[in-house]
Amino acid sequence: xxxAIGIIGLGTVGSGTVKIIFENQSLIKKRLGCPLLIKKxxxxxxxxxxxxxxxxxLLTTEVESLFxxxxxxxxxxxxxxxxxxRTFILExxxxxxxxxxxxxxxxxxxGQEIFKAARDAGVDVAFEAAVGGGIPIIKTxxxxxxxxRILSLTGIINGTCNYILTxxxxxxxxxxxxxxxxxxEGYAEADPSLDIDGLDAAxxxxxLTTLAYGTEVSLNxxxxxxxxxxxxxxxxFAREFGFVTKLLAMCRETETGLEVRVLPTLIPEKHVLxxxxxxxxxxxxxxxxxxxxxxxxxxxxQLPTGSAVVSDIIDIARNxxxxxxxxxxxxxxQLSNLxxxxxxxxxxxxxxxxxxxxxxxxxGVLSKIAGILxxxxxxxxxxxxxxxxxxxxxxxxxxxxxxxxxxVRQALKEIDQLDVVTAPTKLLxxxxx
Amino acid sequence: xxxAIGIIGLGTVGSGTVKIIFENQSLIKKRLGCPLLIKKxxxxxxxxxxxxxxxxxLLTTEVESLFxxxxxxxxxxxxxxxxxxRTFILExxxxxxxxxxxxxxxxxxxGQEIFKAARDAGVDVAFEAAVGGGIPIIKTxxxxxxxxRILSLTGIINGTCNYILTxxxxxxxxxxxxxxxxxxEGYAEADPSLDIDGLDAAxxxxxLTTLAYGTEVSLNxxxxxxxxxxxxxxxxFAREFGFVTKLLAMCRETETGLEVRVLPTLIPEKHVLxxxxxxxxxxxxxxxxxxxxxxxxxxxxQLPTGSAVVSDIIDIARNxxxxxxxxxxxxxxQLSNLxxxxxxxxxxxxxxxxxxxxxxxxxGVLSKIAGILxxxxxxxxxxxxxxxxxxxxxxxxxxxxxxxxxxVRQALKEIDQLDVVTAPTKLLxxxxx
Numbered sequence: 001x002x003x004a005i006g007i008i009g010l011g012t013v014g015s016g017t018v019k020i021i022f023e024n025q026s027l028i029k030k031r032l033g034c035p036l037l038i039k040k041x042x043x044x045x046x047x048x049x050x051x052x053x054x055x056x057x058l059l060t061t062e063v064e065s066l067f068x069x070x071x072x073x074x075x076x077x078x079x080x081x082x083x084x085x086r087t088f089i090l091e092x093x094x095x096x097x098x099x100x101x102x103x104x105x106x107x108x109x110x111g112q113e114i115f116k117a118a119r120d121a122g123v124d125v126a127f128e129a130a131v132g133g134g135i136p137i138i139k140t141x142x143x144x145x146x147x148x149r150i151l152s153l154t155g156i157i158n159g160t161c162n163y164i165l166t167x168x169x170x171x172x173x174x175x176x177x178x179x180x181x182x183x184x185e186g187y188a189e190a191d192p193s194l195d196i197d198g199l200d201a202a203x204x205x206x207x208l209t210t211l212a213y214g215t216e217v218s219l220n221x222x223x224x225x226x227x228x229x230x231x232x233x234x235x236x237f238a239r240e241f242g243f244v245t246k247l248l249a250m251c252r253e254t255e256t257g258l259e260v261r262v263l264p265t266l267i268p269e270k271h272v273l274x275x276x277x278x279x280x281x282x283x284x285x286x287x288x289x290x291x292x293x294x295x296x297x298x299x300x301x302q303l304p305t306g307s308a309v310v311s312d313i314i315d316i317a318r319n320x321x322x323x324x325x326x327x328x329x330x331x332x333x334q335l336s337n338l339x340x341x342x343x344x345x346x347x348x349x350x351x352x353x354x355x356x357x358x359x360x361x362x363x364g365v366l367s368k369i370a371g372i373l374x375x376x377x378x379x380x381x382x383x384x385x386x387x388x389x390x391x392x393x394x395x396x397x398x399x400x401x402x403x404x405x406x407x408v409r410q411a412l413k414e415i416d417q418l419d420v421v422t423a424p425t426k427l428l429x430x431x432x433x
Numbered sequence: 434x435x436x437a438i439g440i441i442g443l444g445t446v447g448s449g450t451v452k453i454i455f456e457n458q459s460l461i462k463k464r465l466g467c468p469l470l471i472k473k474x475x476x477x478x479x480x481x482x483x484x485x486x487x488x489x490x491l492l493t494t495e496v497e498s499l500f501x502x503x504x505x506x507x508x509x510x511x512x513x514x515x516x517x518x519r520t521f522i523l524e525x526x527x528x529x530x531x532x533x534x535x536x537x538x539x540x541x542x543x544g545q546e547i548f549k550a551a552r553d554a555g556v557d558v559a560f561e562a563a564v565g566g567g568i569p570i571i572k573t574x575x576x577x578x579x580x581x582r583i584l585s586l587t588g589i590i591n592g593t594c595n596y597i598l599t600x601x602x603x604x605x606x607x608x609x610x611x612x613x614x615x616x617x618e619g620y621a622e623a624d625p626s627l628d629i630d631g632l633d634a635a636x637x638x639x640x641l642t643t644l645a646y647g648t649e650v651s652l653n654x655x656x657x658x659x660x661x662x663x664x665x666x667x668x669x670f671a672r673e674f675g676f677v678t679k680l681l682a683m684c685r686e687t688e689t690g691l692e693v694r695v696l697p698t699l700i701p702e703k704h705v706l707x708x709x710x711x712x713x714x715x716x717x718x719x720x721x722x723x724x725x726x727x728x729x730x731x732x733x734x735q736l737p738t739g740s741a742v743v744s745d746i747i748d749i750a751r752n753x754x755x756x757x758x759x760x761x762x763x764x765x766x767q768l769s770n771l772x773x774x775x776x777x778x779x780x781x782x783x784x785x786x787x788x789x790x791x792x793x794x795x796x797g798v799l800s801k802i803a804g805i806l807x808x809x810x811x812x813x814x815x816x817x818x819x820x821x822x823x824x825x826x827x828x829x830x831x832x833x834x835x836x837x838x839x840x841v842r843q844a845l846k847e848i849d850q851l852d853v854v855t856a857p858t859k860l861l862x863x864x865x866x
Binding site for chain 1: 453454463480490567579584708729730731739740743752762767
């Protein structure tokens, strides 16, 4: 017996997947009990150079030939983007093929349609590679923590942002300089906005929140801020207070509702997430039974992402060899048990805050600011006021105790209108995951 | 449909398992698609007080009644130790029950017998809870990394030792003082030798090595040193060189064979494993495709270990609901593909070394020591010589470049016979996982 697969797309992840299956063929057979056979690879242009050597006979430009081939049991979609990926996935399902994909965008936007079609057709759809590259976060949430109520999930889930913030932190360079480095090193695209504005993280967080809480999440429900406006001076002040600046994606159950957001955030420097440097990703999960668990690794790249694709292929092959499909529901909860929990508006969340006020160095300024904060029920935990230019602007940096976002916004609005305030106040949230 | 289970043992892990199933019953049903029912719990003395409230009607002293009950599909062995655990597991298998166990000792000693019986009976045996508490290390090796050649696995896999070493490091106290604290806090047994002498770690490492490399490993093959002889002064000197002292369990493929050992080891303080403090465990895995992955969490305790047991129960329930057993081979490789790879003798390994010589403060001592090291092909990377008592003993601390264990032993034998050497040289290995 052999499990035959068809792959759509031979870009970075496709090449990694093929390379792993070729090189570790005999090892995979010893584990799975039978070989994996790549029968066809659909590409747009067979003459293009590739990252992996593939016999010409495997390549085809006709995607439909994969769906028509009765030997192919698993179709692996690795072209990314919304269309034609969505159509290919749905056609594969209709043809009775199981599907493996690394496509977080298509799942975040069309997941419902895809998973319902798969259920009706009695096939599996697996997507470990869509979040966290080779880190087994999807399987861990769906299987290893299946007995747990998930209290919170906090992740560093965008390698580009973490790379930029790490270099800004360790070399005291600006965002623009760090971004340029990231582009040079291949960690950021020419157009980096999907990453640095937080949308990539939001796509992934939408999927993770569904897996953790059994709730459908649309991107609009997720409050997102990227890292474009982070300045080295804030990273440096935060360090003086013992905090590290990270782009955190977080979902959390609270007594007053579900919180889901992507934000640049200060975390204590001794927290294990603070040690996640450069392009590494990490997921910090708190379960009611398991306590705190961290998964850490490379969240992107040809081979790490290929590793996740291959593990999904093997997983489905095991289902084919021993029984039916639908063994583990694709979104962790049975589709019939998925709900739509309300997500708490950002204004209602509470956390600690970091403020950097830009003020004129005049008597009474601090008391004015403190007064407005007090009126808005925001209590100050510590203050640094440094340097002074006679009559010129100086920074006052402040950490608060727990406060409500709405109060903070109201207070900053009032403070930023003071005539001694020379620039909009910088604001960062502080969390202890 | 309901999946009925029987549990043997209602100690720490048993209580945790029952608590999780009771409290998260409806959540588990939403994920699994049907409820888990605890039908019987076998205990020695039903009148004993328990960590969880259980209806009297569930308790029985007759273990055999679980095997005879046709409704019970899964038997969960949580009494630990070799016998009668082994017998109960084999009887359950013979009765056609799937088995979940948290018992690393019985697997390390009788795994072969148990897994072959399970294969012949067509039932599953799962044991996520046997290593790393709630951390999904077993599933990650067997499933998520199934496409990878494992290059190395390095773990902090004994919480008691890590707790003791952390307190010694952070508070500069002796081993004895830290052990006492560990016992007070419930992190060490009254007789702590299984933990502190490294045998518990060796049991776990034997299992992990089999999963990673498809090789049978006996405990005798594993070179083990515990942490009894670690002194605060060595921990402090190591820190001056930028290293942290951890009890590491490691298996690794090298060109000259498989290395498997448990040793107190110095690792660079910036390595992510160095930040694993107190009773936390961590597994650092290097795969040829996935790169470096870390899994981190609580390696013991009622609820974390119960979390792993429940995930195994759910896993098997899913097999029962959708198909056959034997979906994933219990030892990652198909039983017929298990081999017995030779393990490299400790004398043949190479690594960097930390030495602390106790010598009389006389001219020419360092040159004598350096001479012997040189004759044995051991090259010195750095030296600290501190303090001096006129004519009295002083420590000389030295780090080497890569050297061979056999050469090191020979050199230290010669050095320790010098009349200027006042005490046996302290030796620690240095690794960069």
